[in-house]
Amino acid sequence: MIFVGLDIGGTNIKAALVEIQSATEQSPDFSTVSILEKITVPTRASGGPASVTAQIHNAIEEMLHSAPNRVHAVGIGVPGSVDHERGIVLYPPNLPGWKDVALARILSAKWELPFYLDNDANCAAVGEALFGAGRGCSNFITLTLGTGIGSGIILNGGIYRGARGYAGEFGHITIDPNGPRCNCGNNGCVEAYVGNSYMTARAKQAVKHHPDSVLYELLSNDNAGFTPEDIAEAAEAGDEFAREFLYTTGEILGIAVASAANLLDITDFVIGGGIAGAGEPLLDGILRSGRDRVLEVHRDALRVVAAGLGNDAGMSGAAASAAVEPFKTLR
């Protein structure tokens, strides 16, 4: 079956024609996903809902043109909270002027197709559940590291959205009540250590004592253009400081991982996003600190793995989200 998956970001809209094959049409036990074609168009966020919606229409039109009359449904990942049932974008922090926009209804008026919206972190979790690192696992949490921490919670084989659709704010678990100020207004949220800008600030501070690191020059002066992916790249190239820094960042995440494991009896964590690509030092740090802190009953079960869907996770997750919609659970 063919779906269109859209990943709406603050800067770009990515759209793909996604083929999802299932063992049978009667179960959500999907077997493979492949991206047949994809495009990127600018979001034009500053123009408000009208200009962004026009860009969404363009992207959909192009995808439908490539597979006339073959698309089953369209899945859309939105950066922020959505009313999934009613297809309404509630209040996306990076899309100025959007508040309670009935996007599914707007799109349905033009295209005779089912449209399904979900928070992009939930789409990523569904994608990982069906095709990625969460396959075969009925309870897990995905963390997508970037500007903030996107997080999707799979409970009892289904996405857990919470009563009002706001569930999954793993990034706003407090790990130190006197820690640095977070942009949410609280102090010491995980995000205030691991969100992109906070991580850059921490790296800038930490690198001062490591003139031998390839990051020293990059960070010591003006760090415009610097992103945490630079740390990941340096780590992959063997830079000791970068590896150590990612390990420490993992240890910070591990504090909240242990708390979530204890609260929810969840022991599987799937880590994606920019710096997760560097893999091992970050994942090792999470696992070490998570194991040290979690209740004994979870210690051996704790599993921290890299996301399996890579760069196209947003689009294939959105398509997966549309594909599972007819089923009550993911498996």
Place this chain on the structure above:
Amino acid sequence: MIFVGLDIGGTNIKAALVEIQSATEQSPDFSTVSILEKITVPTRASGGPASVTAQIHNAIEEMLHSAPNRVHAVGIGVPGSVDHERGIVLYPPNLPGWKDVALARILSAKWELPFYLDNDANCAAVGEALFGAGRGCSNFITLTLGTGIGSGIILNGGIYRGARGYAGEFGHITIDPNGPRCNCGNNGCVEAYVGNSYMTARAKQAVKHHPDSVLYELLSNDNAGFTPEDIAEAAEAGDEFAREFLYTTGEILGIAVASAANLLDITDFVIGGGIAGAGEPLLDGILRSGRDRVLEVHRDALRVVAAGLGNDAGMSGAAASAAVEPFKTLR
């Protein structure tokens, strides 16, 4: 309908004949609960499973004798994790010698009645959902403050047990990674501030600067026999230090309340156990710190209330747990 509710503690077993009335027999929409009769027998925990089971038999026998042929089922709250589906007590920390005891099967061999086991914190949550402060609320968390923090999570109108039955360890959310050592081995768990012995130690420290407090004498010398209930009593009698101390304790709990609210989109918290009786300063502290720390979207919705079932919560919760068993959700 009449049930037997058992609350198994490390020191005593409390048993009650509980009448639960429902609007209809077809729905779990129960309307009233009343304790018809109750007894307390010593647990005799040091004698291991055989002696405790003998005491359980005695308690059940006495209750059944009071209402011959009228008891529908027996609900049992166990202090520790249970395999609810199979009626097995897994590993209760305060019952020496117990490991994987098939209690429901053992009891069924003697009495021809359905037996349902659950963790005592889950029983409390079900009791609050049906008859207490959680009535009409599909998503909430109960915290029962005592030796540790018992916690039950109601999600989508049902108890959330987690994949292996270990969910709800709210007391082991880390609120300060460098905080005091917790008996679980981690540092800075909520319980390492709010569990009875930790709370007494904090109070002993804090009271040093408050010679005017009624707690000063009690805590300054040997504090044998002192319990956090003494703080609650002093607070109720108007002792400024005690009120301040409970407020601060509330603020500590509020840190984890905010984290759980953000992660799960849950805004209702029901607080029970020893010191919760003192009410207002503790609940105010939780609400103030929770509101200050939670994401804006939850701020006005956050609700922190005292448990409604009081001293008999253990027994009526266990009975409620048995009463809801035939239904898939609580409402």
